[in-house]
Amino acid sequence: MQNRNSMNLTDSPDPSGFIQRANSLSGSVYDAIFAQLMSLKIAPGSRITVDNLVRELNVSQTPIREALGRLEGEGLVVKTHLIGYSAAPQIARRRFDELYQLRLLLEPDSAARAAAAMDKEKLAALQTAAGVMGRREGTDERLRYSTFARQDALFHDKIMEIAGNELIRETLSHQHTHFHIFRLMFHSRVTEEALDEHEALLTAFAAGDAPGAERAMRIHLERSRDRLLPAFE
Amino acid sequence: MQNRNSMNLTDSPDPSGFIQRANSLSGSVYDAIFAQLMSLKIAPGSRITVDNLVRELNVSQTPIREALGRLEGEGLVVKTHLIGYSAAPQIARRRFDELYQLRLLLEPDSAARAAAAMDKEKLAALQTAAGVMGRREGTDERLRYSTFARQDALFHDKIMEIAGNELIRETLSHQHTHFHIFRLMFHSRVTEEALDEHEALLTAFAAGDAPGAERAMRIHLERSRDRLLPAFE
DNA sequence: CGATATAAAATCCTATAGGATATAGTATTG
DNA sequence: CAATACTATATCCTATAGGATTTTATATCG
The missing domain is CATH 1.10.10.10 (Winged helix-like DNA-binding domain superfamily/Winged helix DNA-binding domain)
Structure with missing residues (x-):
């Protein structure tokens, strides 16, 4: 190998104190x-x-x-x-439907768990993640949606993290990778609706309202699905 | 490559009519x-x-x-x-708990869907899959449990197939791979309880009773979890 | 001009080789 | 005898090479 790139070795130990290995x-x-x-x-x-x-x-x-x-x-x-x-091929309508069915089984329950586990610090992190999504920077429509989609995923992932089941979090994160590609190809206007739905979630979380969070998540996912369905026509 | 193994090429076309490729x-x-x-x-x-x-x-x-x-x-x-x-390391207690939480979210709902979609042919296939598990062949305890565990997984997979969401089926199947290794290491007696729980499922399926199937699946998973928990002590 | 055959180019796939690093074994020191 | 240093061995990682297969381009035929 003639490549003379510098090694990615850093002297800063990770939190456990180990020296970080160079990347292969x-x-x-x-x-x-x-x-x-x-x-x-x-x-x-x-x-x-x-x-x-x-x-x-x-x-x-x-x-x-x-x-x-x-x-x-x-x-x-x-x-x-x-x-x-x-x-991998673009997800088809059937896989899209299956994905939303999976999300509707996992995410409302996790939202309820997150609401039950909520504290000031976690709530602040969620509010920050949601707040970032309201900012519209740049003129390129596709890039803006791409950013929006990424931030949306981070917001959802944070909820899953707070809910506390890493396996479910990983499962959804893995599906998100496929979903992200889909969303990028069929971007649509950033809509106020999604932001409003996130606000409803935050309200439930702030109140530690598990049933409310579950309901808000369910509604959010159903509407998100309906917003994206036209991509298949 | 000095390996002279014969090519795995078969002349039998797959159902779509294509000639099957040799394995790499x-x-x-x-x-x-x-x-x-x-x-x-x-x-x-x-x-x-x-x-x-x-x-x-x-x-x-x-x-x-x-x-x-x-x-x-x-x-x-x-x-x-x-x-x-x-x-990969053996699953730890935490991952075990997370897995059962995931299963409890996905499998009862899927059992209800399977019950709703049930017909004679599918029911017969499930009964066959469950019936095979009652047979005790061989004297090696571990091999018998290994067979039991594999058949149990097939039974559950069949239910997921009938339920009709391939994404959920794949997700659980993937988790099953990890779980299988766990079960093999901590085998326990084949118990009549699991078989009885499968019978309860079959009864609900035969009646096309979606709520009953959901309940039976939930109970089965909770008991399965409790049977395996001693492995962590 | 479309269909078929042939040749050339691109790509796939695997084996081999060699330098770098980690691990295990042995020798030396206090 | 435990700790340290040194050596040998095993393994990791990547580059390179070459044969096999697929794809593309070109030539020929009817």
Whole structure:
């Protein structure tokens, strides 16, 4: 490997006191491909050729294949023997419906748990996360929605974190990755409705109102689904 | 590659009429490692060395690294830079609790959906799956429980299939992989209780009784959890 | 001009090699 | 004898190479 990039070694120990390990090439390649998938530079369903990545990233085939294997395990790319890798296809209507059914089973219950576990600090963090979404910066519509979608995901993820079940949080976070790509392709106007729905959630959380939080989350998800459904027509 | 194994090419087209592709080496390596994880030949947390697999499977490093990358993406192995791969650790009490919380959110609702969608053919398939579990063959206690656990998983998976949300089915199936390893390590007597609980489910399904199926599933999961909890003491 | 055949180019897939790092074993010191 | 230093071995990681397969471009035929 002729690449002379500086090592990613930092002297700052992580919280446990250990020295942080340098990143592997395959890890960095994974990050690069992941970012390209998230930004639609690699479009859903499109071919991902190893040799192109060799040229583009200036590393050998080996870490690339390893990173693609990992992305395959995560469902973000698809591999066909002798043909190669391609980005996972865009989610179809059926998967969209299934996703919202899953979310409607998991997120209202988690919102109720979050409300029950709420304290001042957590509430402040949620309010900050929600407040950031109201800011409209930049003129590029798509970029603004992209930012909005990312912040929306962070807001929801924070709720899941407060609810306290890491497995559910990870499950939804993983699904969010796929969903994010979908949203980017079919961006729509940032709407005041979502923000209002988030406010209703925050109100329930502030009151420690578990049933209210559950109801508000359910309504939010149902409306979010209905806002996005036109993408399939 | 000096391996002269015959190609896994079959002339029988799949249902769609396409000719089936030969398996890749990396795919076969994936299957082999997966099987070793599932059978505890590779114990949770233990090292997985590429060079050992090279010798054991008689293939080069490349497909092995690719397969391990995929297993990493699925969470079944863990990679540490410069140290290598190891099997994912055994699930801890906390993850166990989280898993049952997830199951209790998803499976009763799915049982109700399955009951609503029930017909004679599906019911017969479920009865077959449940009936197989009552058979006790062999003298090796651990193997018998292993078989029981696998059949139990198939029974639950069938219910999820009938319920009709493939995303939920996949999510639970993926969690089942981790759970299976746990169960194998902490096997307990096959108990009549689980079978009785399955019977209660079948009764509700036969009656197309969605609320009853939901209740029966909830009770079954709670008792299953309580049967397994001693493993953490 | 469309269909078919052939050739060329691109890509896939795997093996091999070698330097870097971690681990295990052995020797030395106090 | 425990701690430290040194050496040897094993393993990790990545680059490179080459054969096999697929895709693309070109030529030929009817």
